Amino acid sequence: MVRLLYLLLLIFSVGVFAQNTATGPHIEVALVSEHNQVRAGETQWVGILLNPDKDWHTYWLNPGDSGEAPTIQWHSDADIEFGDIHWPLPKPIQVAHLVNYGYEGATLLMVPINLKQATKERVAIRANLSWLVCKEDCIPGWATLTIALPVADTITLSEHQNLFEQTRLNLPEKHKDTAQFEVTSTHLGLQTTLPYQSDWYVFPFRGDVIAHNANQVWAHQPNSAQVVISLSDYFATPSEPLNFLISDGKSGFYVKAIPNNASNANAPPPSQPLWLMLLFAFFGGLILNIMPCVLPILSMKALSFTQSQKTNHWGYSIGVLVSFWLFASIILVLKEAGSAVGWGFHLQEPLLIAGLAFLFTLIAMMLWDLLPKGINLAGVGQSLTGESTFTQQFFTGVLAVIVASPCTAPFMATALGVAMISPMLDTLAIFTALAVGFALPMTLLSLSTRFANLLPKPGAWMQTFKHFLGFLMLATVVWLAWVFLSQTSSFGQLWLLSGLLGFTFLIWLSAKVNRVYCVMSLLLAITFAAFCSVKGTQTTKVVSEQKNNHFSAQKLTELRNNDHVVLVNMTADWCITCKVNEQVALNNADLQALFEDSKVDYLVGDWTNKNQAIYEYLGQYQRSGVPLYVVYAGNHSKQVLPQVLTPDIVINAIQQAKKEINHATSN
Numbered sequence: 250m251v252r253l254l255y256l257l258l259l260i261f262s263v264g265v266f267a268q269n270t271a272t273g274p275h276i277e278v279a280l281v282s283e284h285n286q287v288r289a290g291e292t293q294w295v296g297i298l299l300n301p302d303k304d305w306h307t308y309w310l311n312p313g314d315s316g317e318a319p320t321i322q323w324h325s326d327a328d329i330e331f332g333d334i335h336w337p338l339p340k341p342i343q344v345a346h347l348v349n350y351g352y353e354g355a356t357l358l359m360v361p362i363n364l365k366q367a368t369k370e371r372v373a374i375r376a377n378l379s380w381l382v383c384k385e386d387c388i389p390g391w392a393t394l395t396i397a398l399p400v401a402d403t404i405t406l407s408e409h410q411n412l413f414e415q416t417r418l419n420l421p422e423k424h425k426d427t428a429q430f431e432v433t434s435t436h437l438g439l440q441t442t443l444p445y446q447s448d449w450y451v452f453p454f455r456g457d458v459i460a461h462n463a464n465q466v467w468a469h470q471p472n473s474a475q476v477v478i479s480l481s482d483y484f485a486t487p488s489e490p491l492n493f494l495i496s497d498g499k500s501g502f503y504v505k506a507i508p509n510n511a512s513n514a515n516a517p518p519p520s521q522p523l524w525l526m527l528l529f530a531f532f533g534g535l536i537l538n539i540m541p542c543v544l545p546i547l548s549m550k551a552l553s554f555t556q557s558q559k560t561n562h563w564g565y566s567i568g569v570l571v572s573f574w575l576f577a578s579i580i581l582v583l584k585e586a587g588s589a590v591g592w593g594f595h596l597q598e599p600l601l602i603a604g605l606a607f608l609f610t611l612i613a614m615m616l617w618d619l620l621p622k623g624i625n626l627a628g629v630g631q632s633l634t635g636e637s638t639f640t641q642q643f644f645t646g647v648l649a650v651i652v653a654s655p656c657t658a659p660f661m662a663t664a665l666g667v668a669m670i671s672p673m674l675d676t677l678a679i680f681t682a683l684a685v686g687f688a689l690p691m692t693l694l695s696l697s698t699r700f701a702n703l704l705p706k707p708g709a710w711m712q713t714f715k716h717f718l719g720f721l722m723l724a725t726v727v728w729l730a731w732v733f734l735s736q737t738s739s740f741g742q743l744w745l746l747s748g749l750l751g752f753t754f755l756i757w758l759s760a761k762v763n764r765v766y767c768v769m770s771l772l773l774a775i776t777f778a779a780f781c782s783v784k785g786t787q788t789t790k791v792v793s794e795q796k797n798n799h800f801s802a803q804k805l806t807e808l809r810n811n812d813h814v815v816l817v818n819m820t821a822d823w824c825i826t827c828k829v830n831e832q833v834a835l836n837n838a839d840l841q842a843l844f845e846d847s848k849v850d851y852l853v854g855d856w857t858n859k860n861q862a863i864y865e866y867l868g869q870y871q872r873s874g875v876p877l878y879v880v881y882a883g884n885h886s887k888q889v890l891p892q893v894l895t896p897d898i899v900i901n902a903i904q905q906a907k908k909e910i911n912h913a914t915s916n
Contacts, residue, residue: 273390275302276382280374280394281357281409286401289367293404294413295396297321297378300355305384307352309339311454313461314347314885315913317381317389319358327372327400332361337419338496339452341461344383347885347913348461350452357416367400374398421494421501428506430491432480439493440475441504447497451476454492457483482869482887483806523675527682534686537653547649547691564639565695566688568646573684576650577677599736603745603782605651606729609722610749614756616719621760621767646688652725653687732822733785735857741785748781800854802862805881812883812913814849814906816899819863819877821856827876830894837896843903848910882906885913 270279276299283294299307299319308316323331336358339350364372379391428441437459443449449467453459463479491506538547614620693700726749734742755774759767800817808815818835820827834840844851854863856875867877870889878890880902886909888902 269394269396271392271394273380273382273392274388275305275384276300276307276380276388276390278378278380278390278392278394280376280378280396281412282374282396282398282407283410283413284404285398285407286404287362287364287372287398288402288404289364289400291404292361292363294359295362295374296357296359296409296413296416297376297394298355298357298409298412299352299380299382301353301382302384304353305382306342306349307356307380307382309350309352309452310334310336311350311452311456312381313341313349313351313456315344316349316351316383316387319378319380321358321360322377323360324375324377325372327369328365329372329374330363330365332363335359335361335420337416338421338498338501339494340498341450341452343462349383350461357412359413359416359420364400369400371397371399421496421503428493428504429509430506431509432484435480436477437480437484438475438477439504439506440473440509441495441506443469443474443495444500444502447499449474449476449495449497451478452494452496454494457481458491459484483884523678526675526679530679530682531686534683535689537683537687538690563692563695564642565646565649566692568643569650569688570646570681570684571643572647572650573680573687574677577680581673581676599733599741599786600782602729602733602736603748603778603785606726606733606745606749607752607778607782609725609729610753611756613719613722613726614753616715616722619757619760621756621771650684650687732857735822735855737785741787744781744785748778748785751781752778798851798853800852800863800866802866805852808850808852809881809884812848812910813881814846814883814903814910815852815881816850816903817852817854817866817877817879817881819854819856819867819872819875821875830876830878830892834894834896834899837899840896840899840903843900849903849907880906882909883913885909 269281270277272278278300279298281296281298283296287293297319301307308318310318312318321334323329325331337352337356339352342349342351342353362374373395374397375393375395377391377393379389381387381389428439430440431438439451446469451459451465459481460479465476465478467474467476490508493504493506494501495504496502611620694703695701730742730745730749733745752774755770755777759770759774762770800819805815805817818827818831820831822828843849854860854866856863856867867875870877870879876892878892878894878899879887880890880899881887882905886906888906890898890902
């Protein structure tokens, strides 16, 4: 209501009576000329004088965290060429936790003009001007200002000449020095030369380059200087040249910075030392043991300890270590080849999903003692449920890593995100720490009597429990079939389910016949499984509808620019943690009610299949996999949520974001 009143006052005071001066709430504006006349063929100067009240300010071309730069649209009844605004040196203006770039006090925005031909005795110059003047509140304003200047061969200085001269002393140098910049995932480093030692400050032309309220740390070298500044969350074009103004408040100069090709744009940030990432990876691996995708396998392994504690159980730990190293090696090779990969990337392949479905079905049949007797196939399960050899334990570790691959535990995402962009040895070290954390609980159970005594005593219950675990394996198969549907089509899922049916029948049949027919039946089961899997992956998914909340970088930018609260959910059908969070937290009724607010939006990025845009988005947050949850308060702030959600965590983050926007827009 107050703003509306101000706007009405503006319309009454300046909109109706077009002249060379105007007043608005807390500001006076004027269109002035350096000369009393205008001469054809000569560059002269006019300017817009902005004179806000004491403690109020206007803005530079990049306003910083908030605000808006003045805009001028020039018109004339003569053939006059208007140049760009020559911006005086701005100053950083701190408002709460935000930093703006602008001017306190009277400021002249000088513009060069050039009359092409003297075809008239007088020329009229009109400026359609808009501005924003701020203190604790911000008040927009606009006016149409005009001046008329006679055309003459001789020109004289106007009463505003001193104002123009003083402003010229406060302009940056015209020439642009060259500079280089490097970008890490969190910081921008700008290297240039400085004319002398002073308290220099960097003003970017673009608002999406640096965090405006961040400290600017300078390091001086014999022939150059480098400043390191926190990178803006919205910076996404590290390969394009950037323009900056460097000023100490008394003088300044422009630099055009080009990317430093020698830099490693993907280098890990210096604020995240390797030892910390190793610690994160270790705890992430430890917690990974209790994630829903891993727990059934480890439960079976724990059962084996109740039956025999005399066997050497190092095979399991070595199997885990080798599997993680192999996984890291594959990722390094694929990334070196230019592929966009991350944790769980293999589950983006439908054929592998089908393979896992047959594997888990086979494990379920093993737990139900349906595998044929008399051949070595029955011994496959001994590594999980009974006394086992080193080789069997080794492959139990391998299997545990395979089923763990869709999951991401707390602490793990940050460490893996750094691992994906680190040098080879650092990547291998982080994966090793992850493997050690993952293997530690089972290793302690096998080596320590104290830990082993924590398990229940052996008995008849073990057989019942083993059969129960078989149903958990089938539950995993159901989930995999659902993932397969998302990746292919309903017809593809029909092929997979038909394959599973034929596979289980042939395995069951193999246990009923003699050895020769048993082998033939098993070979036929494997062949049938492979055939159905391939046929299923050859179907094409038909997208029948487009989700309104489908993630796109453009849509996210638009919503943030319109001061919306946005919750971004990066998920995948093969990510069990994601699905648990959706059921436990994101489908909460109170949270869904929040989404009914027209200013609150929920965007879902589905990484079930390969998607370069989502991969790049994850990379902005140093993540190599899903889930990832980010709550944005427009362009004012963002908050990365934990990977294991509760309704309160999400609701509180959204409420906080709404307050941030209300606070920012009310100023």
